[in-house]
Amino acid sequence: MPRIAVGMISHETNSFSPIATTLSSFADERIGVLEGEALLRDFAGSKTGIGGFLEVGAAQGWEMIGTVAASATPSANVAAAAHDALKGKMLDHLRAAGKLDGVLLHLHGAMLSENANDAEGDICRAVRAVIGPDVPLLVELDLHGNITAEFCKAVDGVFVYITNPHIDPYERGLEAAECMARILSGELPRPKVYISKPPMLPATINMRTAEGPMKALIERGDEWEAGPGIVNVSVFGGFPFADFDQAGTSIIVTATDPALGQRCADEMGRYAWSIRDDFLKSIPKVPEAVEQALQLVAMGGDKPVVLADVADNPGGGGSGDTTELLRDLIRRGASGAAACVWDPAAVQQAMKLGIGGEGTFQIGGHAAGDLYGAPIEVQGRVVTLSDGSFTGWGPVVRGRAVHCGPTARIDVGGMKLVVVSIRQAANDQGYFRVVGIQPEREPLLVIKSRGHFRADFEPIAQTIIEVDAPGAANPNLERFEFQHVRRPIWPLDRDMEWDGQ
Numbered sequence: 001m002p003r004i005a006v007g008m009i010s011h012e013t014n015s016f017s018p019i020a021t022t023l024s025s026f027a028d029e030r031i032g033v034l035e036g037e038a039l040l041r042d043f044a045g046s047k048t049g050i051g052g053f054l055e056v057g058a059a060q061g062w063e064m065i066g067t068v069a070a071s072a073t074p075s076a077n078v079a080a081a082a083h084d085a086l087k088g089k090m091l092d093h094l095r096a097a098g099k100l101d102g103v104l105l106h107l108h109g110a111m112l113s114e115n116a117n118d119a120e121g122d123i124c125r126a127v128r129a130v131i132g133p134d135v136p137l138l139v140e141l142d143l144h145g146n147i148t149a150e151f152c153k154a155v156d157g158v159f160v161y162i163t164n165p166h167i168d169p170y171e172r173g174l175e176a177a178e179c180m181a182r183i184l185s186g187e188l189p190r191p192k193v194y195i196s197k198p199p200m201l202p203a204t205i206n207m208r209t210a211e212g213p214m215k216a217l218i219e220r221g222d223e224w225e226a227g228p229g230i231v232n233v234s235v236f237g238g239f240p241f242a243d244f245d246q247a248g249t250s251i252i253v254t255a256t257d258p259a260l261g262q263r264c265a266d267e268m269g270r271y272a273w274s275i276r277d278d279f280l281k282s283i284p285k286v287p288e289a290v291e292q293a294l295q296l297v298a299m300g301g302d303k304p305v306v307l308a309d310v311a312d313n314p315g316g317g318g319s320g321d322t323t324e325l326l327r328d329l330i331r332r333g334a335s336g337a338a339a340c341v342w343d344p345a346a347v348q349q350a351m352k353l354g355i356g357g358e359g360t361f362q363i364g365g366h367a368a369g370d371l372y373g374a375p376i377e378v379q380g381r382v383v384t385l386s387d388g389s390f391t392g393w394g395p396v397v398r399g400r401a402v403h404c405g406p407t408a409r410i411d412v413g414g415m416k417l418v419v420v421s422i423r424q425a426a427n428d429q430g431y432f433r434v435v436g437i438q439p440e441r442e443p444l445l446v447i448k449s450r451g452h453f454r455a456d457f458e459p460i461a462q463t464i465i466e467v468d469a470p471g472a473a474n475p476n477l478e479r480f481e482f483q484h485v486r487r488p489i490w491p492l493d494r495d496m497e498w499d500g501q
């Protein structure tokens with residue numbers, strides 16, 4: 001019976017985030033840090049990457065070995081101690097497992113720790129050192145990963161998400177595990193991994209896969225996959241806020257034919273470069289965005305206008321507590337609802353006041369000093385108090401338990417603020433419903449998220465307006481002082497040339 005180890009260490013690192021990333025950042029998440037048998041029990045039957053590995057394993061009759069599973073909401077560079085502890089646990093389980101026939105990992109690709117810029121490369125090299133050169137190591141990754149040549153040398157296959165919003169981690173888990181089964185049966189020769197890195201650092205704002213350049217690239221990759229010798233073509237848009245020299249777009253090809261594998265990667269890399277301008281997107285600053293939204297609201301319509309505070313997306317490392325957009329809406333007397341504003345102190349104050357209580361709140365603006373905007377002082381009324389727990393319904397978190405911690409609905413003028421104690425992106429209508437707001441009935445919704453909210457909110461929105469507001473995940477990269485990204489790189493060096501090599 002083949003013995004297959006599985007594991008996950010996942011973090012999308014935003015070097016500009018004011019939120020520190022320690023081991024407790026991983027332990028605070030829904031699952032905590034799971035190990036061994038507990039990992040296998042928790043993920044069995046789940047529609048997750050590891051759930052996909054386990055499902056194929058059960059069908060194949062594999063003995064599955066759980067190593068470690070941990071993820072944290074995007075935030076700043078991971079503390080060295082956290083990276084070492086999680087990697088150490090994974091290696092301990094692999095050593096204790098004895099002889100293995102394969103390893104399946106679900107990583108992110110844009111994790112950067114204080115002691116390893118290419119954290120996934122560091123993890124996979126260490127795993128390789130334990131399991132030896134002969135055991136296949138296949139990895140599922142997020143399309144926002146920043147992939148390096150060193151990482152590619154350590155692994156035998158890469159399977160990236162092909163959806164953004166990401167609704168296919170489970171399917172890609174199945175794909176990776178089915179590839180493992182074909183390698184173990186001898187049906188597929190052991191593949192190798194090839195890379196092309198065009199000098200591109202696009203913002204993540206235009207990496208949806210339903211349209212635009214990511215869709216075009218994924219479809220071109222499908223054509224290669226349909227031919228012989230190519231197992232998988234993985235298109236990584238990259239994550240620009242992980243500030244290191246390998247940040248940016250990459251094409252990773254898993255192939256059994258070496259010449260074809262590199263040719264495919266190179267051709268795909270040149271194609272990405274040729275359509276790079278399609279990644280550019282200009283979005284309005286706060287005053288224009290608010291004006292546009294209020295005009296649409298004034299025209300009526302039976303669906304809400306959504307203002308997406310993409311720059312403060314906690315799912316991309318934003319603090320979730322920036323205030324400039326809310327400040328302008330409140331100043332202009334707007335009516336609507338906003339989720340999720342992260343402010344545990346305001347929630348505590350609301351709990352002390354009780355339902356119906358009124359008080360002066362200093363909301364948001366705490367995490368980053370004045371860097372992304374000061375707190376807003378408001379007169380607010382506490383309308384609802386909640387434990388902030390619900391089961392997700394929309395496509396991104398469907399069926400999963402969501403915990404916002406103690407949560408308060410605080411009404412300020414015509415705005416209903418959903419104030420949470422645990423930082424997160426509002427990617428599900430449940431973030432409003434948990435405090436009794438029916439989002440589809442609001443004229444205006446403010447959502448701190450970049451793209452994942454679309455899966456659940458596009459059906460109820462008349463228009464979605466993305467806003468260029470202050471925040472650690474602002475899509476306007478010129479707002480940031482990069483220290484480490486390689487130069488020249490597009491679009492920071494807009495007029496640069498590339499010879500395609």
Ligand SMILES: [Zn+2]
Pocket residue numbers: 142143144166
């Ligand atoms: Zn992603």
